[in-house]
Amino acid sequence: MDTVLLSDSIIELEKAAEFIRDGEIVGIPTETVYGLGADASNEDAVRKVFEAKGRPADNPLIVHLADFSQAKDFTTSIPDIAYKLADRFCPGPLTMVLPKNDRIPMITSGGLDTVGIRVPSHPVMHRIIELSGRPIAAPSANTSGYPSPTSAEHVMRDMKGKIAAVVDGGCSEFGVESTVIAIEGENSVRILRPGCITAEMLKEVCSEVIIDHAILHELEAGQKAASPGMKYKHYSPKADIIMVEGELDNFISYVGSHYGDNVYSLIFDDDKEKFPYRYMTYGKNSSEQAHLIFQRLRELDDAGAHRVYVRAPETRGVGLAVYNRLIRAAGFEVIRI
Ligand code: AMP
Ligand code: MG
Numbered sequence: 001m002d003t004v005l006l007s008d009s010i011i012e013l014e015k016a017a018e019f020i021r022d023g024e025i026v027g028i029p030t031e032t033v034y035g036l037g038a039d040a041s042n043e044d045a046v047r048k049v050f051e052a053k054g055r056p057a058d059n060p061l062i063v064h065l066a067d068f069s070q071a072k073d074f075t076t077s078i079p080d081i082a083y084k085l086a087d088r089f090c091p092g093p094l095t096m097v098l099p100k101n102d103r104i105p106m107i108t109s110g111g112l113d114t115v116g117i118r119v120p121s122h123p124v125m126h127r128i129i130e131l132s133g134r135p136i137a138a139p140s141a142n143t144s145g146y147p148s149p150t151s152a153e154h155v156m157r158d159m160k161g162k163i164a165a166v167v168d169g170g171c172s173e174f175g176v177e178s179t180v181i182a183i184e185g186e187n188s189v190r191i192l193r194p195g196c197i198t199a200e201m202l203k204e205v206c207s208e209v210i211i212d213h214a215i216l217h218e219l220e221a222g223q224k225a226a227s228p229g230m231k232y233k234h235y236s237p238k239a240d241i242i243m244v245e246g247e248l249d250n251f252i253s254y255v256g257s258h259y260g261d262n263v264y265s266l267i268f269d270d271d272k273e274k275f276p277y278r279y280m281t282y283g284k285n286s287s288e289q290a291h292l293i294f295q296r297l298r299e300l301d302d303a304g305a306h307r308v309y310v311r312a313p314e315t316r317g318v319g320l321a322v323y324n325r326l327i328r329a330a331g332f333e334v335i336r337i
Helices: 010-021 043-053 068-073 080-089 123-132 152-159 248-256 286-302 319-329
Strands: 004-006 026-028 035-039 062-064 094-099 114-118 165-167 179-185 188-193 208-211 240-245 263-267 279-281 307-311 334-336
Touching: 004 010, 010 026, 010 035, 010 123, 010 165, 026 123, 026 152, 035 043, 035 123, 068 080, 080 094, 080 179, 080 188, 152 165, 152 286, 179 208, 240 248, 240 319, 248 263, 248 307, 263 286, 279 286, 286 319
Parallel strands: 004 165, 026 165, 062 114, 094 179, 188 208, 240 307, 240 334, 263 279, 263 307
Antiparallel strands: 026 035, 094 114, 179 188
């Protein structure tokens, strides 16, 4: 299949919407990462998404709507707290897991009777949803397991020949996927996947915000995942990723004693003056780290890195999302020095 690269002009967005209506799949920019968009109500289209990504069938897709008021068309009930959260955070990088109705086929929800609903703020994604008139299922547009794409070029690299089109809307603003939450009670939510809507921000609306154990810890054998994506190795480049927690001086001596050909470090911007070994930097605060992390993981592969020591980010605020992606990329290998 020929994969066409579309611009974000209105005529080309009409084309993208037509592909979606015709049951084809399209790479679409969003404010989080690029998504692989398909009509969420069309089983054949959704099947193509799972095939193109090589995604396990039990890993559900998030359904994107133009406005939260449409959520009632695809769910059986919406608690008050969900409306309060939507008032504050929609459109934006927040996904709420709600009980689905039968307009969302089981293939889309990975066999679950719930569906993740998100209202994206990116004008291109928003416009394509409106023009297509369909709910759009859109997982990250990477090959399953590989780092998520934050540019049209990343999507082309993973998906060329497998999908109808990619819309180029520049680099993704946030750089990590949406925050996924489940509603636990009248005023309580559980974070299933951390993102740029942080626990601290959710706390401004909910009295209780639970951070699921699996965000920072490996699931034990036989333990059930609240969010199926937590079961899988994720976000990993070809290089071996090793997270190292500790002060810069200790990090430098640790890398020094494990150094060799094709060994890289991923460090903070402020570290580079002092750092004597091969490195890339990934920003100076958590928001910059989120913006850069997936791009850097791809660049490390391009540079031929075999092993990468990463200075661990903090776990507060947006840092929790960066830490969560890195600990999965590292297969939970963390060294504390
Ligand atoms: P991605 O499509 O790559 O952004 O990944 C979406 C992730 O959201 C999945 O891996 C799940 O972990 C989570 N998710 C989506 N829908 C649900 C749901 N109905 N229940 C729990 N988690 C969900
Ligand atoms: Mg993904």
